[in-house]
Amino acid sequence: MVRKKVLMKGNEAIGEAAIRAGCQAFFGYPITPQSELPEYLARRMPEVDMIFLQAESELAAISMVYGAAGAGARVMTSSSSPGISLKQEGISMLAGADLPAVIVNIMRGGPGIGGIQPSQADYFQATRGGGHGDYRHLVLAPASIQELADLTWEAFALADQYRNPVLILGDGMLGQMMEPVLLPEEPPPLVDKPWATTGAKDREHNEIYTLHMGMEDLEKHNQRLAKKWEQIAREQVRYDKFMLDDAEIVIVAFGIASRVARRAIRMAREVGIKAGLLRPISLWPFPTAAIAEVAKQARAFLVVEMNLGQMIEDVRLATGGLVPVELFSKITIVPNPKEILQSLCSLARRTGCKIDEAAIKEESA
């Protein structure tokens, strides 16, 4: 049978990919711009004999995820920024208890209630561990509907592999737009979960807990978790390159902002600017080494993000002061490629990069 692409909205593609990844239960609470995802699953989960439950709040939803994950199920929740703030309690619990779960944040602008416009303002919250305590989890940032589906599928596999929560970080634009997508067919292989609380039959009783009262205990527990996160950091760095080989100016952008950045790079090439893109797909672990490598040849970096400048801190850490790193920032407006081009031109002039001024004149004439 030939697999066919279907035209889907981002939020719905996440839902269908989750079902195909063997998601057994979804617990969520409505919030724009991700409500199509719970709505889709409310329709589809009963068809495949799986569980959909609208929780009374995000606090409850993530706690249901915790319970179901602890009971051994493949489980997911989704929300948008304000709701993700509420889920932090549960995310910290999941991380502390080594529980696999998939959490989706289709970001909107903040702070506070903010608005329903797309944004990337939760980068710090996502990558620094927005909840209390010292913990890490994978943060995957798709840039197309295809990638939303692929990374949703992978998120379930990775959660099980590392016994750790995985966050998918999209934005309202990705959630709402439609693109053709090839959906996964087979779920990732099931893994044994001998630790799950399924009833103490023919074994000792299992305990899922995050309390470690002894000083030594808690120290050891944290050190053990740290080893797991170091392993994830070694094994799961993901990024994509676009016209990077000869690039003098490197744009770093993720998610929807990277789509516009690609367009701006094509325009820049037409006026002789050697621009390229490094697109982090995993925001944690961050592609630090790859950026450091690129910084050896590049003359300047432009970080394009839809916030006041958050990922730029990671880019600056990675480049270690070798080259100037500037920010192109819009907060809740998807950037315009022409404006990015202007920033590229200005940066090229100031850093002595190649630029075809005649071509620019011709273009603006």
Place this chain on the structure above:
Amino acid sequence: MKTVFSRPQALTNKPLHYCPGCGHGIIHRLVAEVIDELGIREKTIGTCPVGCAVVANEYFNVDMQQAAHGRSPAVATGIKRVLPDRVVFTYQGDGDLASIGMTEVVHAAARGELITTIFVNNAIYGMTGGQMAPTSLLGQFTTTTPYGRKKELQGSPIRVAEMLATLEGAVYIARMSVHNATHVMRTKRAIKRAFETQLEGKGYSLVEILSTCPTNWGLSPVEATKWLADNMIPYYPLGEIKVAAAVEGIN
């Protein structure tokens, strides 16, 4: 020789850390005896609260999950929904259930989740050192009501059992006490009925249990049982508060 008393299988042999005269130990034992008698130890999953019973995972010899403060009914919902043929209970204090976790318990009850809640009402926050609970009595001295709880300032104590009994999904709601042997036996019968309600798939069940906290009440264990009888029972009437028609046959 005939064994007349032994540790229930559903308890581990770990020594309990509870203070002398605390009701948690008695209530743990009652829950464990009921689990044994119903033969459900191997298919029971419990949740621990945040509160003095936070390490109940070490005491109950059944699969256990520690929930965040107040979230037990949501955690239990997650467990029960993916493992519908298991028996799931939450064990919660009055701060855990009636303050920070009120939303979760109301909605689990409203949905008629097939879980059982053991709700330990000792009218105070035990673990954190004796602060006011939503169930602290008017006039009661706690570390955060050093002049006594006043209706004008802190409102009146919440009668959780009666409140939850108004919800359709809650089909068995009882309030019991463990201040003396007679009431301990009655409490056990109520716990059993609550678990049976779940086993028969009837709906949400909860047993509120009035319990003692001599340490934070500043009383001796004996004085504490008297304080409970004299002060708590008049405000928190004992008995089966709600036995829905569907549950009546169960005993």
